[in-house]
Structure formats: structure tokens, C-alpha cells
Amino acid sequence: PLVSMKEMLEKGKENGYAVGQFNINNLEYIQAILKAAEEEKSPVILGVSEGAGKYMGGFNVVVAMVKSLMESYGTTVPVAIHLDHGSSFEKAAEAIHAGFTSVMIDASHSPIDENIATTKKVVELAHIHGVSVEAEVGTVGGEEDGVIGGINYADPNECKRLVTEAGVDCLAPALGSVHGPYQGEPNLGFKEMEEILNLVNVPLVLHGGTGIPTKDIQKAVSLGTAKINVNTENQIAQTKAIRETLAAKPDVYDPRKYLGPGTEAIIETVKGKMREFGSSQQA
Ligand code: G3H
Ligand code: ZN
Numbered sequence: 001p002l003v004s005m006k007e008m009l010e011k012g013k014e015n016g017y018a019v020g021q022f023n024i025n026n027l028e029y030i031q032a033i034l035k036a037a038e039e040e041k042s043p044v045i046l047g048v049s050e051g052a053g054k055y056m057g058g059f060n061v062v063v064a065m066v067k068s069l070m071e072s073y074g075t076t077v078p079v080a081i082h083l084d085h086g087s088s089f090e091k092a093a094e095a096i097h098a099g100f101t102s103v104m105i106d107a108s109h110s111p112i113d114e115n116i117a118t119t120k121k122v123v124e125l126a127h128i129h130g131v132s133v134e135a136e137v138g139t140v141g142g143e144e145d146g147v148i149g150g151i152n153y154a155d156p157n158e159c160k161r162l163v164t165e166a167g168v169d170c171l172a173p174a175l176g177s178v179h180g181p182y183q184g185e186p187n188l189g190f191k192e193m194e195e196i197l198n199l200v201n202v203p204l205v206l207h208g209g210t211g212i213p214t215k216d217i218q219k220a221v222s223l224g225t226a227k228i229n230v231n232t233e234n235q236i237a238q239t240k241a242i243r244e245t246l247a248a249k250p251d252v253y254d255p256r257k258y259l260g261p262g263t264e265a266i267i268e269t270v271k272g273k274m275r276e277f278g279s280s281q282q283a
Helices: 006-015 027-040 051-056 060-072 089-098 112-128 156-165 188-199 214-222 233-247 255-277
Strands: 019-023 044-049 081-087 102-105 132-137 141-144 147-149 168-172 203-205 225-230
Touching: 006 019, 006 225, 019 027, 019 081, 019 255, 027 044, 027 060, 027 233, 027 255, 044 051, 044 060, 044 225, 051 081, 060 081, 060 089, 081 089, 081 132, 081 141, 089 102, 089 112, 102 112, 112 156, 132 156, 156 168, 168 188, 188 203, 188 214, 188 255, 214 225, 214 255, 225 233, 233 255
Parallel strands: 019 044, 019 225, 044 081, 081 102, 102 132, 132 168, 168 203, 203 225
Antiparallel strands: 141 147
């Protein structure tokens, strides 16, 4: 069923596992991620960035594709459709009214008082609709949708203020992770993560899941991280499979023949993450 993230993340935090948010870019991503989740019996979050939503034809199209595929696949695991890095109250409202079951409002680039005010406004609307809300403090490094930024570690006291004053369901404290591949090993702020865990009582979210070593994943989960976002790793796996297919079969022109192997590669990548995050067999 289509649900908000609230219950799945609270269960994960309680039982020591994280639910993966896998970003969708087109129909094939939705197919692959829903199949992987069902095969692994795992709850799952479909992440939709504003750019990807636009690419697919709008938030309404995304919701229609997801609902329709879940129906024809007979999906039994909990699935959330989540706005990733929502940039404004208006965008979050648009997603909520289109039928998203969860939204992230990322006002982390504004001063903390403004971040709290914007987030609170989103929470008020979202909760009327039974939609869960994620917010961010600090800055995730790297590139997302063409925007490049530096790393900025979250301040634990600002995290506490945002959670209590805005009433969010989960919190993404930026603690050294980056979007896209890492240059060398990531340097995650586990000390701050522990401090934040003790100050707020909501599940934590880890962005930039691509390329984080398993030991860091496990440490983060042990410190209250119940949601891990992965996008780039699926894109790399899909594109590699498509490139190999096109190189091996230069005469192929039917898109199903080269997109199919890409979709299989996404399925395998997502299943691996679900096992690594511990969400397999939890639905
Ligand atoms: O919000 C999306 C994620 O944080 C994705 O990060 O592309 O590095 O896996 P990633
Ligand atoms: Zn992110």
C-alpha cells in the first residue's frame, strides 16, 4: 500500500534498520524499485526530486505511474512517494495535492529561524493530509539537480529547535555526506550524530548514500538513522549495463533490448542496499 514514511521509519529506528529512499528518474526506475522491494519484502521510499518530477511530466504523472504499477504488480509492501529536497512551501504543497505521501522541505540554506518557519508551514499542511515531513539542517555537499554546494555540519541545537518547533517526522542533519561519488572515504560526524540522537526523538536521515562504506552505514543506523537516500549508485549501475549492451550489440535499436539490462541492474543494486540497510524481510 501507499503510505507515509512515519510508521516505516519509526519501526526502523526501533528495530535497528534503515529504509532506503531510492530516487526515481523514469518509468523503469519505478518498475525496478517496486520489484526489488517486493522480492526483498522490504518497505521502500520512492524519492522524487523537483527536476526528476518535471522530467517525468509533473507530480501528477509520477503519482499516476506509481499507483498504476503498484496495482498491476500487486504490491504488498509499504511504499511512500516522497518529494526529495523540496525547495519551497509552494512546491511541497504541489506534491501534497498531487498525492505524494511524504515531502522533504529543504530550507537548510536559509538562516535557522527562516528554516524553522518554512518547515513549520509545510508540516501544518502536510499533517492535515496525513503526509510525513522531512527537514534538513546543515548542508549536504556535492551536486544535486545542477546545484553544487560545500559541506556544512549540522548544529545539534539547531536540530533540536527545528524538530520541536516545526514538528517534523524525521530529520536530515548534514554531517559530512555528499551527493554523488565521494573523493576518498567520507568523513561522517558520528559524534554530532550521537548528540543529535540524544536531543531529538525522531528518526534521522542520511543523504548521499552512494559510496558510504558498510561500517559507516551500520554505525549510522546504530545512532538512529532510519532512512538512507541513494540515487547516484543506481544511475551508475543502470548506465553501465546500457553502455555494455550497446557496445556488445552495435545493431540493437529496440529500446526494450538495451533499457531492459539497465532495469535489471537497478533491481540488483536496490536489493543489495535493502540487505545492507537491514530492511529486507521487514515488510
Ligand atoms: O537526496 C538524494 C540523495 O541524498 C542521493 O545521494 O546520489 O549520492 O546517492 P546520492
Ligand atoms: Zn539528498
